[in-house]
Amino acid sequence: MITAERKPIEEIMEYIRPYDRILLVGCNECVTVCAAGGRKEVGLLSSALQMAFMQEGKVLDVKEHTLERQCDPEYVEELAGMVDQVDAVLSMACGCGVQEVAKRFKEKPVFPAVNTSFMGASERQGVWAERCQGCGDCLLGLTGGICPIARCSKRLLNGPCGGSTNGRCEINPDVECAWQLIWDRLKALGMESRYEDIAPAKDWRTSRDGGPRRIIREDLA
Amino acid sequence: MERFEPVIVAFCCHYCAYTAADMAGSMRRSYPPNVHIIRVPCSGKVDAIHIMKAFQKGADGVYVAGCLEGDCHFKNGNLKAARMVEYVKRLLDEIGIGGERLEMITMSAGMGEQFAVTASEITEKIRGLGPNPVKEAAQEKRKTASG
Numbered sequence: 001m002i003t004a005e006r007k008p009i010e011e012i013m014e015y016i017r018p019y020d021r022i023l024l025v026g027c028n029e030c031v032t033v034c035a036a037g038g039r040k041e042v043g044l045l046s047s048a049l050q051m052a053f054m055q056e057g058k059v060l061d062v063k064e065h066t067l068e069r070q071c072d073p074e075y076v077e078e079l080a081g082m083v084d085q086v087d088a089v090l091s092m093a094c095g096c097g098v099q100e101v102a103k104r105f106k107e108k109p110v111f112p113a114v115n116t117s118f119m120g121a122s123e124r125q126g127v128w129a130e131r132c133q134g135c136g137d138c139l140l141g142l143t144g145g146i147c148p149i150a151r152c153s154k155r156l157l158n159g160p161c162g163g164s165t166n167g168r169c170e171i172n173p174d175v176e177c178a179w180q181l182i183w184d185r186l187k188a189l190g191m192e193s194r195y196e197d198i199a200p201a202k203d204w205r206t207s208r209d210g211g212p213r214r215i216i217r218e219d220l221a
Numbered sequence: 222m223e224r225f226e227p228v229i230v231a232f233c234c235h236y237c238a239y240t241a242a243d244m245a246g247s248m249r250r251s252y253p254p255n256v257h258i259i260r261v262p263c264s265g266k267v268d269a270i271h272i273m274k275a276f277q278k279g280a281d282g283v284y285v286a287g288c289l290e291g292d293c294h295f296k297n298g299n300l301k302a303a304r305m306v307e308y309v310k311r312l313l314d315e316i317g318i319g320g321e322r323l324e325m326i327t328m329s330a331g332m333g334e335q336f337a338v339t340a341s342e343i344t345e346k347i348r349g350l351g352p353n354p355v356k357e358a359a360q361e362k363r364k365t366a367s368g
Contacts, residue, residue, distance in 0.1 A: 008315070009315045040268075040269075043270045043273075044269055044270055044273060047270065047274060048312060048315070048316050051273075051276065051277055051316050051355045054358045054359055055316075055354050055355060055358045057361070057362055
């Protein structure tokens with residue numbers, strides 16, 4: 001999922017201070033799962049903002065709505081009748097959702113209420129960790145299902161480096177060495193010989209280095 | 222000056238604090254009428270939004286009362302409630318209400334006396350902190366609006 005964290009209340013307040021009526025929009029997808037911008041967080045932020053502004057002597061009118069998915073124009077269209085009644089929109093979706101809302105409602109200012117962080121997985125309840133960087137050329141089949149791009153601090157293709165100690169990364173003892181994990185996994189699978197294969201320099205054009213990316217499925221488009 | 226009488230909302234678990242409050246009553250042990258009890262099936266059932274709404278609607282203080290550690294009827298609802306309370310305390314600090322207006326307490330169903338003592342202590346603490354600033358601002362706003 002795409003993970004996110006709520007911005008500090010003060011930063012959000014700075015965005016919406018000039019406005020009296022706002023539409024606070026959540027998303028039922030990734031940000032709901034990582035507890036950053038679903039229906040529940042929309043309710044909490046709405047209440048927090050109303051109380052914070054009341055202390056400044058301002059009654060903030062907040063309309064709350066959570067879309068099934070904010071990164072799809074079909075769902076964003078649902079907001080049409082509501083956006084007319086407010087001065088600004090505050091989105092709790094990831095950056096994709098914020099941009100879709102901003103694209104659809106060009107006449108209204110749209111602000112983000114969360115910082116979109118990374119593509120990750122739940123390690124346990126309440127803990128999410130980065131797992132994928134969307135490099136566009138997946139290597140997991142060669143590395144025992146552990147991504148050296150997302151999980152090695154140096155993104156080494158032929159690791160580990162000298163900073164790997166007792167299975168931990170030199171940047172932080174809480175970070176596991178991805179190449180230690182890869183080696184352990186290959187060994188468990190009886191695929192140690194794969195470790196000896198030298199990976200050539202990666203073609204980063206499939207990643208962000210080739211500029212903003214698009215996928216076109218002609219049978220669907 | 223008139224003595225400030227805080228409004229305090231207490232979310233009390235049916236299996237412990239609520240029963241303790243009942244026991245305080247049976248013992249004829251009085252506790253401050255400022256405490257408004259809301260019975261919940263487990264302290265773990267209390268959500269952050271319930272606490273926020275209580276403050277938004279004018280509570281000066283809120284506490285969540287669950288079972289003693291290890292005694293939760295639903296295994297660990299009280300521990301989850303304690304973590305949720307810590308989270309809301311930080312949010313209250315962030316918006317200027319102050320996390321010290323919110324507390325998590327634990328007790329058993331037999332602690333009627335303790336319930337009354339805790340209710341009095343929390344009432345005095347909130348009295349010391351003064352009114353919820355949001356409530357004050359809203360009253361000020363109404364006064365200005367009515368001229």
